[in-house]
Amino acid sequence: MAEDHDPxxxxxxxxxxxxxxDERVARATEDRGVLVVNTGNGKGKSTAGFGTVARAxxxxxxxxxxxxxxxxxxxGEEAFFRRFPEVDYHVMGxxxxxxxxxxxxxxxxxxxxxxxxxxxxxxDTLQLVLLDELNIVLDKGYLExxxxxAVLQARPRMQSVVVTGRRAPDALIEAADTVSWMKMxxxxxxxxxxxxxxxxx
Amino acid sequence: MAEDHDPxxxxxxxxxxxxxxDERVARATEDRGVLVVNTGNGKGKSTAGFGTVARAxxxxxxxxxxxxxxxxxxxGEEAFFRRFPEVDYHVMGxxxxxxxxxxxxxxxxxxxxxxxxxxxxxxDTLQLVLLDELNIVLDKGYLExxxxxAVLQARPRMQSVVVTGRRAPDALIEAADTVSWMKMxxxxxxxxxxxxxxxxx
Numbered sequence: 001m002a003e004d005h006d007p008x009x010x011x012x013x014x015x016x017x018x019x020x021x022d023e024r025v026a027r028a029t030e031d032r033g034v035l036v037v038n039t040g041n042g043k044g045k046s047t048a049g050f051g052t053v054a055r056a057x058x059x060x061x062x063x064x065x066x067x068x069x070x071x072x073x074x075x076g077e078e079a080f081f082r083r084f085p086e087v088d089y090h091v092m093g094x095x096x097x098x099x100x101x102x103x104x105x106x107x108x109x110x111x112x113x114x115x116x117x118x119x120x121x122x123x124d125t126l127q128l129v130l131l132d133e134l135n136i137v138l139d140k141g142y143l144e145x146x147x148x149x150a151v152l153q154a155r156p157r158m159q160s161v162v163v164t165g166r167r168a169p170d171a172l173i174e175a176a177d178t179v180s181w182m183k184m185x186x187x188x189x190x191x192x193x194x195x196x197x198x199x200x201x
Numbered sequence: 202m203a204e205d206h207d208p209x210x211x212x213x214x215x216x217x218x219x220x221x222x223d224e225r226v227a228r229a230t231e232d233r234g235v236l237v238v239n240t241g242n243g244k245g246k247s248t249a250g251f252g253t254v255a256r257a258x259x260x261x262x263x264x265x266x267x268x269x270x271x272x273x274x275x276x277g278e279e280a281f282f283r284r285f286p287e288v289d290y291h292v293m294g295x296x297x298x299x300x301x302x303x304x305x306x307x308x309x310x311x312x313x314x315x316x317x318x319x320x321x322x323x324x325d326t327l328q329l330v331l332l333d334e335l336n337i338v339l340d341k342g343y344l345e346x347x348x349x350x351a352v353l354q355a356r357p358r359m360q361s362v363v364v365t366g367r368r369a370p371d372a373l374i375e376a377a378d379t380v381s382w383m384k385m386x387x388x389x390x391x392x393x394x395x396x397x398x399x400x401x402x
Contacts, residue, residue: 079259
């Protein structure tokens with residue numbers, strides 16, 4: 001950056017950035033829970049969801065978690081967050097759908113998991129609810145989108161929700177406050193490196 | 202999906218997916234720590250980094266964390282992860298650079314933080330090291346990229362590292378095993394909603 005060589009210009013640029021941030025903070029006055037969607041084909045969607053759970057626990061909040069796809073790729077976070085009495089943790093019964101290969105059973109499991117999610121989305125003592133991999137279940141048509149959107153919209157005002165999974169439906173993106181698209185640039189696993197415990201597992 | 206209406210086709214598609222995944226797992230035989238980079242302008246880069254810390258703790262691992270930018274946006278995760286004796290947590294001394302507006306002081310703080318990171322990157326009892334917002338420090342030229350890359354490459358073989366922050370340098374992306382690009386699709390804060398504790402703070 002050219003500013004690096006001119007302390008005056010650098011300070012002016014920093015002051016300008018600070019002004020922009022300060023103005024945005026001043027304008028952001030609406031105080032309510034937010035609906036966050038992490039989608040895309042890259043790593044980090046669920047991981048960021050679980051990072052948000054950690055952040056909420058740092059504030060002493062109560063958190064609900066429903067994992068809609070129970071795969072072999074979530075052993076670490078489940079072991080970790082189940083330790084905390086302030087986390088209500090539910091895992092959908094079955095494995096990845098291409099492991100079970102039984103659509104009827106998947107639909108029933110999705111329905112049971114959604115019942116748990118609905119109860120959490122009506123509980124105003126939970127400040128955060130993580131609906132991990134819900135997007136996949138919606139994309140596969142295991143749950144009706146309109147029903148899910150109605151429950152999300154009727155949740156307690158101060159409750160925030162994070163929904164993860166690739167292929168988030170357009171209407172969910174529309175309804176969300178914050179949406180991040182995680183794009184895979186490269187992936188160790190595809191380059192022949194074993195999935196590492198504590199990173200991917 | 203058309204397959205939804207034809208159970209046979211659906212099962213065949215699922216079996217095909219399972220085969221692809223199984224083959225990839227069989228090919229991924231290299232067992233070593235990975236270098237992960239979370240970059241882009243969207244939310245979730247640091248949050249996914251902290252989610253990875255949670256996952257590692259779930260496996261009983263020891264973790265090092267250096268936060269290179271100490272802003273007001275990381276109070277929750279710091280409060281949370283400092284609780285754990287198995288986490289070595291270091292925060293760089295100063296605030297956001299556009300708050301301090303003193304480049305000399307920022308460079309000195311970056312150097313001090315990097316010293317802590319170097320010690321972690323030589324410690325094979327740490328299975329994971331999170332270098333949060335290191336990309337920003339590199340982008341601003343507060344630390345020399347070649348020096349950082351050399352230390353990353355010389356780290357213990359089974360140690361994984363997650364580097365976060367927007368504008369990851371090209372050479373770091375080149376050196377990484379897994380790279381996710383977080384793209385902002387929309388953001389509650391820009392729409393006038395106050396940053397929510399336990400989600401963004």
